[in-house]
Amino acid sequence: MKFLRAVLGYAIAGMIVMSVWGEFVGVWGIIGGWLAAFAIIGPMWFMNHFLGLIHHDADSGFVDMGLGIGLTGLFRDTFGVGFDAFTAAMPTLALVAVGAILGGFVAAKVEESMEKGGN
Amino acid sequence: MELTLMLATVAGGFLFPFLIRLLWGKLVDNFGTFGGWMAALFIVGTTWAINHGTGMITQGDGGAWIDMGFAAGIGLLTASVVRGGSFAKAVPNVIAAIVGGALGGLILSFFLF
Numbered sequence: 001m002k003f004l005r006a007v008l009g010y011a012i013a014g015m016i017v018m019s020v021w022g023e024f025v026g027v028w029g030i031i032g033g034w035l036a037a038f039a040i041i042g043p044m045w046f047m048n049h050f051l052g053l054i055h056h057d058a059d060s061g062f063v064d065m066g067l068g069i070g071l072t073g074l075f076r077d078t079f080g081v082g083f084d085a086f087t088a089a090m091p092t093l094a095l096v097a098v099g100a101i102l103g104g105f106v107a108a109k110v111e112e113s114m115e116k117g118g119n
Numbered sequence: 120m121e122l123t124l125m126l127a128t129v130a131g132g133f134l135f136p137f138l139i140r141l142l143w144g145k146l147v148d149n150f151g152t153f154g155g156w157m158a159a160l161f162i163v164g165t166t167w168a169i170n171h172g173t174g175m176i177t178q179g180d181g182g183a184w185i186d187m188g189f190a191a192g193i194g195l196l197t198a199s200v201v202r203g204g205s206f207a208k209a210v211p212n213v214i215a216a217i218v219g220g221a222l223g224g225l226i227l228s229f230f231l232f
Contacts, residue, residue, distance in 0.1 A: 099132025
C-alpha cells in the first residue's frame with residue numbers, strides 16, 4: 001500500500017505540473033510560471049510531503065516529488081514524440097544531475113557548519 | 120551544447136536543491152503549513168523563473184523536457200544521505216517515482232499530443 005501511495009503521489013504531481021504549468025506561462029508569461037508554482041507545488045507538497053501520501057521512514061533518504069515530476073516530463077515527451085526525444089534529452093539530464101549532486105552535497109555541508117555555529 | 124551553456128545548466132541544477140534544503144524546513148518551522156506555500160512560491164516559483172523562465176537550464180535540441188524537478192529529486196536525496204539518511208530505504212520510493220513518472224507521462228501523452 002505504501003508503494004502504491006507513493007506511485008500515486010509522484011504521478012499526480014507529475015501530471016499536473018507537466019500539463020498545467022505551461023498553460024499558465026502561455027497566458028501570463030514568466031509571472032504565470034511563478035504563480036503556477038504557488039498553485040501547483042503548494043497543494044502537491046502538502047499532500048505528498050506534509051500529509052505524507054509519499055511515505056518516508058524517519059531514517060530514510062528523501063525522495064522529493066520533484067523526481068516524479070521530472071520523470072513525468074521525460075516520459076510524456078518520450079511517449080508523445082518518440083524515443084529520439086529521450087536520447088536527445090540525456091545531455092541536459094546528465095548536466096542537471098551533476099549540478100544537483102553538487103548542490104545537495106554542499107547544502108548538507110553548509111547545514112552541518114551552521115548547526116555547529118562556527119564560521 | 121556550448122561549454123558556457125553546459126556550465127549554466129550545471130549551475131541551474133545546483134541552485135534548486137541547495138535552496139530547498141536550506142530554506143524549506145525553516146519556513147515550515149516558522150510559519151507552519153503556510154510556510155510550505157511560501158516555499159512553493161518563493162523557492163520553486165523564483166527558481167523556476169531563472170531555470171526555465173529565462174532558460175538557465177538549456178534543453179536538448181528536439182529533446183524531451185528536462186525539468187528542474189530532477190534536480191530536486193537527485194539533490195535532496197544526496198543531501199539527506201550525506202546527513203545520514205539510508206539510501207537503501209529510499210530505493211522503493213525511487214522505483215515508485217519511476218513507475219509514477221511513466222504512468223503520468225503515458226496518460227499525458229494520450230491527450231497532449
